[in-house]
Amino acid sequence: MKRKSLFALSAVVVVAAAALVPVLWSGGDxxxxxxxxxxxxxxxxxxxxxxxxxxxxxxxxxxxxxxxxxxxxxxxxxxxxxxxxxxxxxxxxxxxxxxxxxxxxxxxxxxxxxxxxxxxxxxxxxxxxxxxxxxxxxxxxxxxxxxxxxxxxxxxxxxxxxxxxxxxxxxxxxxxxFREGEYKADPTKSVEWNRGAYLIEGLGHCGMCHTSINAMGGPVSSAAFAGGLIPLQNWYAPSLTSNKEAGLGDWETKDIADLLKTGVSNRGAVFGPMAEVVHNSLQYMSDEDINAMATYLKTIPQKSEAPEPLQLETSEKFGGELLKQGQKIYADNCAKCHAENGLGMPPSFPPLANNQSIQMPSAVNPIRMVLNGGYPPSTDANPHPYGMPPFAQALSNTEVAAVVTYIRMSWGNHGTAVSPQQVSDLRSAPLD
Structure with a gap:
């Protein structure tokens, strides 16, 4: 996790629990x-x-x-x-x-x-x-x-x-x-690891957002936890198996646990659907269970490449123009919190430099954050989170594309330029 760097973990469960179990009781005994x-x-x-x-x-x-x-x-x-x-x-x-x-x-x-x-x-x-x-x-x-x-x-x-x-x-x-059956513990793993696996794979149902689905609405099992766009919500659940996105292989277990429990850590913060998961669910879980989940997530094999999403491309020349324009927009609107060098002031203001969630092939999440802003969840451990204001009313599609291009391609980041058309497509996307 429904859902990782600045936008990592930003999806896990909203689609996941879409419906519908009539749940039960009979009578007194x-x-x-x-x-x-x-x-x-x-x-x-x-x-x-x-x-x-x-x-x-x-x-x-x-x-x-x-x-x-x-x-x-x-x-x-x-x-x-x-x-x-x-x-x-x-x-x-x-x-x-x-x-x-x-x-x-x-x-x-x-x-x-x-x-x-x-x-x-x-x-x-x-x-x-x-x-x-x-x-x-x-x-x-x-x-x-x-x-x-x-x-x-x-x-x-x-x-x-x-x-x-x-x-x-x-x-x-x-x-x-569908394969029916209760979770079976792996005897070669620790009690803590098995508890984390039980929660992540069972009640947490994290794979439902962080695994791509096919045309039949079924999971692509060969790409489990490798990320995917949440249908009709226009948020991207990052890959947990690739360090090019939100792969957790180089994360400290404590940073994963902090992100799950509070919504913020030294590696980033959660926004969008994943913020709701932390607010409604994860902040109430015991430290032991959070640490177990973090322990399990830390061991997910870091070998599968994230699926390549369909992305509108800009020409190299136009991308260079956006990059130059974005530098000024960033200095005027973003540097006060995220710093001129992109290192931010974590955990309140996440770093953008060397932030894998900024550089993912899919630019959906950073575009949506610039357009709509957002807050990490308010939790007992972080009751007054710092948030990001929306810029949809202040910046044009081209200006949003420019500043997102700048943060994806600066300070050693290896992202690509984004198109104003992508911004236009997401400007009217639902916020939830």
């Missing part, structure tokens, strides 16, 4: 495999607390809560290449929520991607990752969701194009892209 189990109030309270923590780890609130709406009441629109999905109500309401689901129903949804009635869930809900979650953790999340306030609001039906609105077609997709 605890149930496990249909058998009633006695539980003291203290036991139940501890289980609910554990479930709340795990639901934070899975960032359930991000997709199942509309900004300003009731918690977990669903209704968030999720744009996909195949139409619009709407996340369901997962409060314990008997009529519209998950009030009549059992623990078994919930585990089946998490583990197999099937709803209470056996129908197939769309893979916008990350069951391909959640299948790795243990039964005990699934039951804890279930207990927590059963404890939240019921909301009597109907879930909005999806608006998908034909033939994608035919759920039976998911059988073929599942055959190609």
């Amino acid at each position: 605890n149930l496990h495999n249909g058998t009633a189990m006695a539980a003291t109030p203290a036991d139940q309270a501890a289980l609910i607390k554990k479930g709340e923590y795990l639901a934070r780890a899975g960032d359930c609130i991000a997709c199942h809560t509309v900004r300003g709406g009731k918690q977990f009441a669903g209704g968030l629109p999720m744009l996909t290449p195949f139409g619009t999905m709407f996340t369901p109500n997962i409060t314990p309401d008997d009529q519209y929520g998950i009030g009549k689901w059992t623990q078994d129903d919930f585990y089946r949804a998490m583990h197999t991607g099937r709803s209470k009635d056996g129908s197939l869930l769309y893979p916008g809900f990350p069951f391909t990752s959640y299948t790795k979650v243990t039964r005990a953790d699934s039951d804890a999340i279930y207990a927590y969701l059963r404890s939240v306030t019921p909301v009597n609001v109907a879930s909005r039906p999806h608006e998908l194009k034909f033939p994608f609105n035919q759920r039976n077609m998911l059988i073929g997709w599942r055959t190609l892209f």
Whole structure:
């Protein structure tokens, strides 16, 4: 991670948790495999607390809560290449929520991607990752969701194009892209490494953003964690396997942990969708779990090249003109925070010199930051983050292209010039 240098880690989960698990509870007693189990109030309270923590780890609130709406009441629109999905109500309401689901129903949804009635869930809900979650953790999340306030609001039906609105077609997709099964620990690795792998590959579902998808909406498994553009969100989730982007091979484990926990580190800060992940999810995780995730991420093999995105190119002469123009724009607007030499003042103002996320083949993230600005997440460890103002109203498309070209090609950076047309295409892109 849903999502790395200045813009690294800037994506991981918003598309990832796009939809949609109806989650569950049956009635008064605890149930496990249909058998009633006695539980003291203290036991139940501890289980609910554990479930709340795990639901934070899975960032359930991000997709199942509309900004300003009731918690977990669903209704968030999720744009996909195949139409619009709407996340369901997962409060314990008997009529519209998950009030009549059992623990078994919930585990089946998490583990197999099937709803209470056996129908197939769309893979916008990350069951391909959640299948790795243990039964005990699934039951804890279930207990927590059963404890939240019921909301009597109907879930909005999806608006998908034909033939994608035919759920039976998911059988073929599942055959190609889904492998059911709980996480199996690697006995050759440490307990900490395995815990990190379990969280990253399971509840964290980081690969859903940091792995490219094909025309069928399936992950390109040969390029796992190698980065990709998040469909219709116009943010690029950097590669974690290539040091040309956000590869973590030369990062200190502490810097990775700081970025995950607080949103800032000496190596950079998170913005965009990844800032939401830190704000909603990662800042609440224990230091032990954050360090475990960082330990695992540090060991992802640094060998795969990031996929080459389609990029509009400028001529060498025009690129030189943009570079010269960008130098003045940078001095007037950027140097006060990021310094004339591009070294910034980390962690408040990230360095731009030798920043891999600035130099990636995809220039989407730096263009969006110049246009729209942004803040790292506000976290307990960094409650008042420094942010970047938007320049969309102050700079023309050519001026934005010029200053982004300058920071991508200065101080030893090896990025390429960007086109004003790229800026124009992203100027009207959604902010979330």
